[in-house]
Amino acid sequence: DGGITQSPKYLFRKEGQNVTLSCEQNLNHDAMYWYRQDPGQGLRLIYYSQIVNDFQKGDIAEGYSVSREKKESFPLTVTSAQKNPTAFYLCASSIGIWGDYEQYFGPGTRLTVT
Amino acid sequence: SQQGEEDPQALSIQEGENATMNCSYKTSINNLQWYRQNSGRGLVHLILIRSNEREKHSGRLRVTLDTSKKSSSLLITASRAADTASYFCATALGSSNTGKLIFGQGTTLQVKP
Numbered sequence: 001d002g003g004i005t006q007s008p009k010y011l012f013r014k015e016g017q018n019v020t021l022s023c024e025q026n027l028n029h030d031a032m033y034w035y036r037q038d039p040g041q042g043l044r045l046i047y048y049s050q051i052v053n054d055f056q057k058g059d060i061a062e063g064y065s066v067s068r069e070k071k072e073s074f075p076l077t078v079t080s081a082q083k084n085p086t087a088f089y090l091c092a093s094s095i096g097i098w099g100d101y102e103q104y105f106g107p108g109t110r111l112t113v114t
Numbered sequence: 115s116q117q118g119e120e121d122p123q124a125l126s127i128q129e130g131e132n133a134t135m136n137c138s139y140k141t142s143i144n145n146l147q148w149y150r151q152n153s154g155r156g157l158v159h160l161i162l163i164r165s166n167e168r169e170k171h172s173g174r175l176r177v178t179l180d181t182s183k184k185s186s187s188l189l190i191t192a193s194r195a196a197d198t199a200s201y202f203c204a205t206a207l208g209s210s211n212t213g214k215l216i217f218g219q220g221t222t223l224q225v226k227p
Binding site for chain 1: 118143144145147149154155156157158159162202204205206207214215217218219220
């Protein structure tokens with residue numbers, strides 16, 4: 001089955017700790033994205049990557065970091081600098097960058113920081 | 115202010131009825147996409163309509179686009195309880211704005227059996 005996976009589904013962390021969210025795709029897509037979704041809200045773009053070893057900040061990148069060492073993988077680290085990290089995080093991929101292409105989403109990771 | 119705003123924010127209908135959701139946007143677009151999200155899950159792509167298209171169908175879904183009014187609508191006909199979800203429009207901006215995909219805040223649809 002082709003698809004995009006995220007793990008874990010639920011994540012709990014203490015304030016001040018960094019945490020890394022996993023995102024893997026076997027769709028052979030070049031572009032990958034990380035979004036944040038807060039209750040009752042739409043999606044806000046954190047980071048995106050057009051190709052391996054390249055990534056760019058989105059609209060709300062502060063307190064987050066990413067890497068793209070492999071085409072299939074785009075992990076997101078939520079650092080202690082992120083002031084309000086509790087949210088639902090969604091990873092997506094597409095054949096090419098941006099809106100000419102539909103985006104395929106993973107099931108999401110719900111992060112709770114206390 | 116939002117690039118894409120859905121209306122209404124919430125909609126409750128009976129099974130078998132039609133559901134219409136609207137999306138308005140502010141700047142010129144290359145295309146507009148509709149996505150569905152079941153509670154606590156990822157988004158699923160429904161339809162992409164390009165700026166030079168006026169209407170598109172997929173099964174029980176019908177999407178219209180009026181670029182002069184900067185608006186789109188999603189119609190779900192003969193709704194089913196399984197259609198209960200949140201529906202998001204996403205606008206793909208023109209290349210002068212990097213072509214980024216911007217999501218609205220969504221319409222929550224409840225279909226009662």
